[in-house]
Amino acid sequence: MNKRRFLTMTIAAGLLLPTFGAQAQDAGTADKAKLDKAFPSKPNYSPYAGRTFPTMPLFGDTHLHTGFSMDAGAFGARLTPRDAYKFARGEEITSNSGQPVKLSRPLDFLVVADHSDGMGFFPLLMSGDPALLATPQGRQWYDLIRGGKGAEAAFDIIRSFGLQQLPKGFPLPGTAAYRNAWGETIKAAEAYNEPGRFTAFIGFEWTSNTGGNNLHRNVIFRGNGTQAALVEPYTTMPPLGSDNPVELWKYMAATQDKTGSEVLAIAHNGNLSNGRMFPVVEAFGKKIDREYAQNRARWEPLYEMTQTKGTGEAHPFLSPNDELADFELWDKSNLDGSVPKTKDMLEFEYARSALKNGLRLEDVLGVNPYKFGMIGSSDAHTGLAAMEEDNFFGKTAPQEPSPERMSKVFFADPKTGVKVMDWEVGASGYAAVWATENTREAIFDAMKRRETYATTGPRMAVRFFGGWDFVAADATNRMPAAIGYGKGVPMGGDLAKAPNGKAPTFLVAALKDAIGANLDRIQVVKGWVDKDGKTQEKVYDVVWSGNRKPGADGKLPPVGNTVDVANATWTNTIGAPELITVWKDPQFDPKLRAFYYARVIEIPTPRWTAYDAKRFGVKPLPETRMVLQERAYTAPIWYTP
Amino acid sequence: MRLKSILREPLLHFLAIGAALFLFFHFSSGGSAGPGSTRIVISTGQIAHLEAGFTRTWSRPPSEAELKGLIDEWVREEIAVREAMAAGLDRDDSVMRRRLRQKLEFLVEDSAEASPPTDDELKAWLAKHADEYRSEPRVAFRQVFVSRDRRGAAAEADAAAILKRLTAEGSSARIATLGDATMLPADFDLAPLRDVDRMFGAGFARQLDAAELGKWSGPIRSGYGLHLVLVHERVEGALPNLEALRPVARREVLAERRKRQLAAMYDRLLEKYTVVIERPVAPQGPASSPAPAKGGS
Numbered sequence: 001m002n003k004r005r006f007l008t009m010t011i012a013a014g015l016l017l018p019t020f021g022a023q024a025q026d027a028g029t030a031d032k033a034k035l036d037k038a039f040p041s042k043p044n045y046s047p048y049a050g051r052t053f054p055t056m057p058l059f060g061d062t063h064l065h066t067g068f069s070m071d072a073g074a075f076g077a078r079l080t081p082r083d084a085y086k087f088a089r090g091e092e093i094t095s096n097s098g099q100p101v102k103l104s105r106p107l108d109f110l111v112v113a114d115h116s117d118g119m120g121f122f123p124l125l126m127s128g129d130p131a132l133l134a135t136p137q138g139r140q141w142y143d144l145i146r147g148g149k150g151a152e153a154a155f156d157i158i159r160s161f162g163l164q165q166l167p168k169g170f171p172l173p174g175t176a177a178y179r180n181a182w183g184e185t186i187k188a189a190e191a192y193n194e195p196g197r198f199t200a201f202i203g204f205e206w207t208s209n210t211g212g213n214n215l216h217r218n219v220i221f222r223g224n225g226t227q228a229a230l231v232e233p234y235t236t237m238p239p240l241g242s243d244n245p246v247e248l249w250k251y252m253a254a255t256q257d258k259t260g261s262e263v264l265a266i267a268h269n270g271n272l273s274n275g276r277m278f279p280v281v282e283a284f285g286k287k288i289d290r291e292y293a294q295n296r297a298r299w300e301p302l303y304e305m306t307q308t309k310g311t312g313e314a315h316p317f318l319s320p321n322d323e324l325a326d327f328e329l330w331d332k333s334n335l336d337g338s339v340p341k342t343k344d345m346l347e348f349e350y351a352r353s354a355l356k357n358g359l360r361l362e363d364v365l366g367v368n369p370y371k372f373g374m375i376g377s378s379d380a381h382t383g384l385a386a387m388e389e390d391n392f393f394g395k396t397a398p399q400e401p402s403p404e405r406m407s408k409v410f411f412a413d414p415k416t417g418v419k420v421m422d423w424e425v426g427a428s429g430y431a432a433v434w435a436t437e438n439t440r441e442a443i444f445d446a447m448k449r450r451e452t453y454a455t456t457g458p459r460m461a462v463r464f465f466g467g468w469d470f471v472a473a474d475a476t477n478r479m480p481a482a483i484g485y486g487k488g489v490p491m492g493g494d495l496a497k498a499p500n501g502k503a504p505t506f507l508v509a510a511l512k513d514a515i516g517a518n519l520d521r522i523q524v525v526k527g528w529v530d531k532d533g534k535t536q537e538k539v540y541d542v543v544w545s546g547n548r549k550p551g552a553d554g555k556l557p558p559v560g561n562t563v564d565v566a567n568a569t570w571t572n573t574i575g576a577p578e579l580i581t582v583w584k585d586p587q588f589d590p591k592l593r594a595f596y597y598a599r600v601i602e603i604p605t606p607r608w609t610a611y612d613a614k615r616f617g618v619k620p621l622p623e624t625r626m627v628l629q630e631r632a633y634t635a636p637i638w639y640t641p
Numbered sequence: 642m643r644l645k646s647i648l649r650e651p652l653l654h655f656l657a658i659g660a661a662l663f664l665f666f667h668f669s670s671g672g673s674a675g676p677g678s679t680r681i682v683i684s685t686g687q688i689a690h691l692e693a694g695f696t697r698t699w700s701r702p703p704s705e706a707e708l709k710g711l712i713d714e715w716v717r718e719e720i721a722v723r724e725a726m727a728a729g730l731d732r733d734d735s736v737m738r739r740r741l742r743q744k745l746e747f748l749v750e751d752s753a754e755a756s757p758p759t760d761d762e763l764k765a766w767l768a769k770h771a772d773e774y775r776s777e778p779r780v781a782f783r784q785v786f787v788s789r790d791r792r793g794a795a796a797e798a799d800a801a802a803i804l805k806r807l808t809a810e811g812s813s814a815r816i817a818t819l820g821d822a823t824m825l826p827a828d829f830d831l832a833p834l835r836d837v838d839r840m841f842g843a844g845f846a847r848q849l850d851a852a853e854l855g856k857w858s859g860p861i862r863s864g865y866g867l868h869l870v871l872v873h874e875r876v877e878g879a880l881p882n883l884e885a886l887r888p889v890a891r892r893e894v895l896a897e898r899r900k901r902q903l904a905a906m907y908d909r910l911l912e913k914y915t916v917v918i919e920r921p922v923a924p925q926g927p928a929s930s931p932a933p934a935k936g937g938s
Contacts, residue, residue, distance in 0.1 A: 105839060127736075128737060128740050142736065174697055174698075175697070461824060476822050481824075514863070515864060576790050577790055578790070578865060
């Protein structure tokens with residue numbers, strides 16, 4: 001928006017960087033100096049001029065693959081990074097399956113994050129590269145793909161990759177094929193990056209997948225192509241790469257030194273890591289120590305909470321009292337279905353339990369390794385960040401709209417009996433960032449300070465501020481953001497050392513997607529470590545639509561349901577377009593570490609499967625979910641005694 | 642055509658590059674390459690190339706034995722290629738065909754970028770596409786929000802009453818306490834219509850068009866509720882000048898040139914051939930069902 005022109009970054013930085021040291025100490029107090037900044041004593045006529053905080057969230061995708069990714073290529077993706085940026089900017093293009101496709105409205109930013117391992121592998125394989133075809137495996141894939149069995153080849157590529165059994169001739173950093181693919185990735189981002197209107201980030205996905213356990217990270221560059229071209233993406237295969245995140249962080253440190261461009265990594269939804277995404281005791285044979293915690297916190301400020309392969313906020317097994325925890329879960333196995341999931345793994349792969357364990361680790365190590373903000377992204381392997389329920393172009397090229405995707409198997413392992421259907425893939429999600437302007441630098445910096453939230457697709461605007469002095473009247477103020485920044489810290493921030501006798505207060509607000517569904521409720525999720533060192537959690541309904549009264553069990557009645565599944569329609573006759581309130585923690589103990597984050601729930605709407613059933617006239621399989629309540633999750637605010 | 646413009650003709654580049662490649666391949670193997678010949682020469686240049694490839698992979702030069710292995714391997718490959726081609730194994734291979742086509746098209750595409758677009762080309766492109774790149778009209782307005790959610794059936798009447806008051810107070814009306822609180826901005830600075838629609842929903846900006854400058858009007862309906870609006874500035878969209886649009890124009894001119902040259906190449910080459918289509922292509926049936934999908938990361 002135009003107003004961002006006026007924003008002065010220096011003041012913004014002072015207001016918005018509450019996460020460091022001294023700043024954190026007083027961040028939550030009603031600081032008069034700060035209020036003066038938000039409301040200068042001699043105001044301009046226009047109270048909005050000279051405003052120093054982000055006024056509008058920017059929406060994007062930090063995790064999109066194109067035909068440059070080896071598995072995407074085998075699946076049949078032919079779109080390139082250039083196509084991906086074009087599409088995200090709002091242009092109409094032709095999909096991999098030849099269908100015209102366009103977003104309802106442009107995204108604000110995009111990271112094309114192709115797999116670093118074998119980047120450019122697919123074009124190489126399809127060009128009949130002699131070295132690659134000289135290997136039995138390379139030959140086999142090539143024949144499979146040529147014989148129209150690309151998906152089978154893709155599956156075998158992923159599996160071989162997980163077992164670290166790849167043919168000689170696989171493009172490695174330093175080879176011409178690899179450099180070409182990286183160079184083209186950079187060129188595409190440079191060509192489509194348009195500061196102020198659309199941000200095209202340079203990035204890649206580091207795909208640690210040993211044993212089929214998904215520990216992927218998306219690495220994003222703050223800087224430009226000249227800087228990114230000084231290095232090549234880090235891979236997972238020794239001797240050039242490693243599957244251990246600790247080594248990735250070393251690469252990131254070296255990359256910053258060499259290029260002068262900051263980098264950050266976003267951990268892939270951990271729901272397919274089989275208990276390895278958030279270790280608390282040891283990882284890769286090494287104890288989790290202070291150094292691990294420091295590096296993880298330093299390099300991985302964000303976590304991908306929701307994507308096409310499921311949502312990983314909370315699990316009903318871990319959160320039996322959270323009736324909304326059962327949302328788009330993928331909890332059958334690891335990434336390739338080779339090892340079924342057991343209940344004891346869940347604690348170490350869902351975001352809420354990781355946030356809780358992070359508090360406990362901070363007690364022991366002095367640093368919280370799992371102090372992350374939330375984002376959603378697509379992880380689509382199609383070059384298309386099309387994550388709207390009524391405009392969903394699938395996770396892989398064979399999942400682009402067709403009558404078959406309602407009934408096809410996505411992947412199955414006959415040995416383990418694990419089977420995941422295409423209909424289980426979710427049309428989710430996007431990353432929302434409170435950046436001061438639409439540039440690489442501003443968005444990256446907002447990511448670093450965790451001023452972000454995840455959405456499962458809709459573009460609701462969500463504010464979440466924590467402080468000690470929010471009062472009910474602040475929720476009726478005409479400029480809630482000014483009050484929020486003035487009296488508290490935004491999402492991703494810190495509160496410390498509670499003033500005597502005070503409990504944390506939160507100003508939380510959500511505005512529905514301009515073309516989307518109304519809101520059901522806003523909840524605040526609190527996690528803490530109790531006196532006995534045990535982790536605890538509680539979900540509070542803090543504001544909701546209509547005149548519903550919580551029942552005797554304290555539970556709010558459901559908002560209702562207007563979805564007509566057969567016609568894939570709904571109405572905004574229930575729910576509220578906007579919700580805002582001030583909430584105070586009723587069970588606060590100033591001596592205990594805690595975190596708080598907001599969860600915004602939409603009224604029920606048709607899931608993509610309902611649109612497919614209607615448009616293709618096909619009958620869904622009996623167990624298919626046809627309705628969902630989309631949601632947003634903010635980055636937490638942490639309290640440290 | 643003047644010499645200068647002939648030199649700039651991309652097709653010439655294409656032919657020149659093609660000829661150069663032909664000569665290179667013809668002589669690089671001692672002039673004896675190709676199916677049918679029984680003489681194989683591996684030059685010092687090629688050996689150096691093999692050594693360099695090895696060194697890049699292993700970060701050390703090959704030993705004597707390894708180098709011998711590389712050379713033997715190369716000889717075998719050369720024999721295999723010649724024999725395979727002599728036997729026609731390359732002819733029905735769709736990947737070979739695709740690769741050869743790709744290589745040929747790359748030549749054309751590369752030649753398209755050999756000379757930067759001239760100012761005349763850029764200007765011609767701009768003249769044709771100016772409208773698509775016209776800067777968007779912008780609008781600045783104030784709005785008072787009336788919530789249907791909070792006021793229910795009374796919202797319309799309330800909006801009418803508030804509008805009356807606003808009209809009386811005029812363009813400088815104090816709106817801070819009127820209507821309902823909202824996260825939507827009350828003052829919208831000069832912004833492209835795109836941004837207005839982004840925030841208030843598609844079609845909102847168009848409705849602002851009807852508002853008379855400097856007068857309160859409305860309500861305009863959005864997904865949020867009712868909005869009384871006062872538009873205080875409008876800036877029409879302007880045609881961009883070449884300087885502002887130079888990078889885009891360059892990108893697009895080159896893209897067009899690539900496309901044109903490919904088409905021209907095929908047109909020209911087609912003249913050489915007589916194409917006989919024995920059976921008309923059957924009309925396309927329903928989209929074939931995608932291969933069974935498995936896995937994904």
